Amino acid sequence: MAARFKRLINQPENILSEMLEGFAAAYSHIVRLTDEGLIVRRQPKEEGKVGLVIGNGSGHEPAMIGWVGEGLFDVNVPGPIFTAPGPAKLLQGIRAADHGAGVLVCVSHHAGDLMTAEAALMDAEEEGLENVEMVVLYDDISSAPKGREGERRGTVGLFFVWKMLGAFAETSGDLAACKAVAEKIRDNTRSLSMALDTCTNPITGELMFELAQDEIEIGTGVHGEAGMYQGKLLSADETIDLMLQPILEDLPFTREDEVCVLLNNAGSMTLMELSILYGRVSEILNENGIRQYRGWIGSYATTQEMAGFGLSLCRVDEQLKALYSAPANGAWFR
Amino acid sequence: MNERAIIVEEKEQLNGSNWVAIIRAMEAAVTAQKEDLSRLDAKVGDGDHGINMAAGLTKAASKVEQLSQPTPSMVLKTTGSSLMNDMGGASGMVFGAFFRGCANAVKDIKALTRQDIGQMLSAALAYVEKRGKVQPGDKTMVDALAPAVSAYKDAINNGLGLQDALGSAADAAKAGALSTVEMVAKVGRAKFLGERSLGHQDAGATTMALLFSAWVNCLDDQSCR
Secondary structure, three states: OOOOOOOOOOHHHHHHHHHHHHHHHHOOOEEEOOOOOOOOOOOOOOOEEEEEEEEEEEEOOOHHHHHEEEEOEEEEEEEEOOOOOHHHHHHHHHHHHHOOOEEEEEOOOOHHHHHHHHHHHHHHHHHOOOOOOEEEOOOOOOOOOOOOOHHHOOOEEEHHHHHHHHHHHHHHHHHHHHHHHHHHHHOOOOEEEEEEEOOEEOOOOOOOOOOOOOOEEEEEOOOOOOEEEEEEEHHHHHHHHHHHHHHHHHOOOOOOEEEEEEEEEEOOOOOOHHHHHHHHHHHHHHHHOOEEEEEEEEEOOOOOOOOEEEHHHHOOOOHHHHHHOOOOOOOOOO | OHHHHHHHHHHHOOOOOHHHHHHHHHHHHHHHOOHHHHHHHHHHHHHHHHHHHHHHHHHHHHHHHOOOOOOHHHHHHHHHHHHHHHHOOHHHHHHHHHHHHHHHHOOOEEEOOOHHHHHHHHHHHHHHHHHOOOOOOOOOOHHHHHHHHHHHHHHHOOOHHHHHHHHHHHHHHHHHHHHHHHOOHHHHHHHHHHHHOOOOOOOOHHHHHHHHHHHHHHHHHHOOO
């Protein structure tokens, strides 16, 4: 396993447009690519329901183009590779997501995404677009200490926000209630990610970060930002033991809690490895008397061919369990 | 003011056409350095700063060249909007905010005097700090911009002309960019490196310094006159 220097692309400057065209052609029964370069639902949500939109840098597929569809997002505004789209494009996305009951702009907490959303909201207000709100989402416990949760960045655990908020907004005409649900899910979610091996930037062809052959890193962001632990390669069980404990302590998750669990593939992990890792997670949760409502293993947000995974827990109550189990139909999540 | 002083004063002003040429000079300087800037970014970010900045400025420069009867404010605003929207990302937003902040401060002025430019740079710095929520010492482009603005104002107050004042601003920006090597990042992706961001020069600050040196160089060699 190593960063992949061979890639099947055409011109680097056409990566985004060619990816979107191919994606929309394959899933034309679910999504449509607009002239402005937005991914929208083929069949728009009915009038009077809150619209959900998110802008993000591309290169993390299935996130977020694969998450547009029934029970999920109304609109995705894909930016250049690893780069947030500009505010003008996000504003187009806000307009496209408007079905008469307001629009919630979801922001995965990163500097570029936040500044872009703030600027787009100011422009929306100047244009007289009413009922547009923003919710800032974060989950990664390695990026700021407990007590300063608002400084943490958005990583793999936002999976739970998209799934459950998407289900809620499918039937809700109340923008404030949607925002409150998003914050409730966020405030019950904690995550930590790790990398076994680096990857290359598809535009430059250069390594995204460096990692010694026999070392791993725990606490990586979705762009391979450096994290909190660098050390020798460990076994699957040892790796989970090191990662799960700080997650449990941070919220904290306690006996009798019920949780959904995500193991997200950062790129080139095998389902075999992830299933082995999941087994250890399940074992520890059982030992701690924490009940598992649902687990999910797979690729939600990737960083190209990076080897590594993200572990996330979301504490659920009856409302969130119902939202988690509600139908969803995106091209790459259902 | 005697006749000669008036001529000097007029020659010192920068009108819309001068600004179109300055933006092009800035683009050329960043494009020439884009690989090195990306390599700096790879130490603490995702290694695409130079490529993105060069692409953003190339688009911005071609947009300002299409403006008819441009004023300084039009050129600066078009550049800022283009960086925000065509380039995107945190860098697009903060460098866009720099040019938009400049534009806001010089509305309705057809040709900028050295005093106008001093006010413009102060306003742009304030705007970047507000929009980007950054301060000197955070290891960002502000660490090149803030000392450049101070140096420029000191130079003007000491009676220096536009070119010399910009020269000292460019020197201060370069020194400011170098000083980021000793800083721990407090914002952006590099923040998550903590102490490990020490020892690396900030790519954004380096680009900011490059913009100032391109500006003064094109005045020196008359290419933006």
